[in-house]
Amino acid sequence: MSRQYITTAIDYANASPHMGHVMEKILADVCARWFRLRGDEVRFQIGMDEHGIKIQETAAKQGLTPAALVEKMAPVYRDLYGRLGISEDVFVRTTDRDAHWPTVIELWKRLETSGALEKRSYAGLYCVGCERFYTAKDLVDGKCPLHLTVPQEVKEENWFFLLGRETAWLQEALAKEYRIIPEQRAHETFSLLDRGLEDVSFSRPRSSLEWGIPVPGDEGQTMYVWCDALTNYISGIGLLTDHAQPEWWDDATVTHVIGKDIARFHALIWPAMLKHAGVTLPDRLLIHGFLTSEGQKMSKSIGNVVSPEEVLAHVDGNADVLRFYLSHEIPVGNDGDFSWKRFDELYDAKLRNQLGNLLNRVLVLLRKGTEGELAIGPHALSPDVERQWTSYRTAMDAFELQDALQAAWSLCVSGNVFIDTHKLWTKKGEEKTKELSALAELLRHVSLMLLPFIPRTAQRMARQLHLPYADRMLAKDFVITDEMKAWGGVADWKRVGEPEILFPPLGK
């Protein structure tokens, strides 16, 4: 048994959750659930990034203090994730002075002690209207493209993290210890490294960034996002404090699940920070792509933004449908598309027809004229189940979620074909019980395979099948044992329960 520590990026409390946030949480949740089901000890962490200038600005616009804004936003995210069935163990917030700040402050001190930080003055072209810096090439005729004013030259003091000199070390670390998944995403990172890295600004003067963690020993400066937000991955387990749980870092497989937009920060800045703080590197970086909408980038001006709430409303709040869509449609690491047509199509073809209908026809047949008694014995379908378990396992362990779902669905197809070719509705007596019991057993295996992806549906299936373990399936300590994976492996399972429609037709 191994120990798995899995994290997602923490969400910025500036705006409402969108499909990108949801996709990432679902991906990580499927992995976390799989780790638990295969018997690993798991700690799954998500959270909120609640500092920064944008939070200050948004709060001001809404007539709130930054603190009030983040207090408002955190429950919005937590509520949504709860409905989506995200099974996190820890929810970190960067405004948490007890849980988060001590690690951050100690980390900063260590970076400074190790000589990785340096205070410099930073000169740039600042547009008062935009409240931001521009580089010369961003300007149009020397003017801000938005306000058409000439930016002022502003000089400010910043702490810099000396990342530039870490290039060679990072090349080695990324080749050996800290793996990027999928591999194609690693190319990008290596090409960045080949061109050499620059030092990064790690703080801002308090006058321009107030809402954040003060730099220890230099109260006139506020930490910029890197040292604050990235550090959540170790503050959540208390590293660098007196309540550290180092077993979750040093003696665990650490996986960061993040989007491709922030891959470079996680692949470059984060390991360099850890090195200077004397903390070992994480094990892997699982990078996912972005979601387009109807083939185009989601954008407010195109008006094709799809909100998670909208999708949930479309399926009466059944989050499993969204979980299934994202897991099935978006290959891990690639960009994917959200299309309503495809969403409905998949709902009908896979969930409603192939899966739901199969369960229904098996249960109805099995109970016709009897109490639904089972007699599971050796059967022609059992080698197929065994084979699909093997490919399912291999796929799940390699984060190839689509292939794993494919394994489960191919069992459904086998089931439907078997009923048809053997005309099971014409069978009577013992033969009927024997054949249909095999179909019920097949569905039991399907339900177990679906458990990480669509947990509530898997449990509903198990309840209809009247499985003894059905009520325990969603518990975090529920493990899929070898017996459960074996054909006829549940000895005290004697009969099936009442059939019930798993996925009703949409729009009615």
Add this chain to the structure above:
RNA sequence: CGCGGGGUGGAGCAGCCAGGUAGCUCGCGAGGCUCAUAACCUCGAGGUCACAGGUUCAAAUCCUGUCCCCGCAACCA
């Protein structure tokens, strides 16, 4: 010469890293079945795998070049 991804039957995608009868979902056509949520099963039509060269007994798959589409381009989470 900024970086990266992509161009495969009507639509959306997999296959490419480790060359060897081109696969999946939806749609379409014909038939079957009637247990089931008008669901299920079988068969079929439809592709010069962007284009041009090259390597090879053999290329969607490796190499070179061209065209087109899409992201990113650093303090914008």
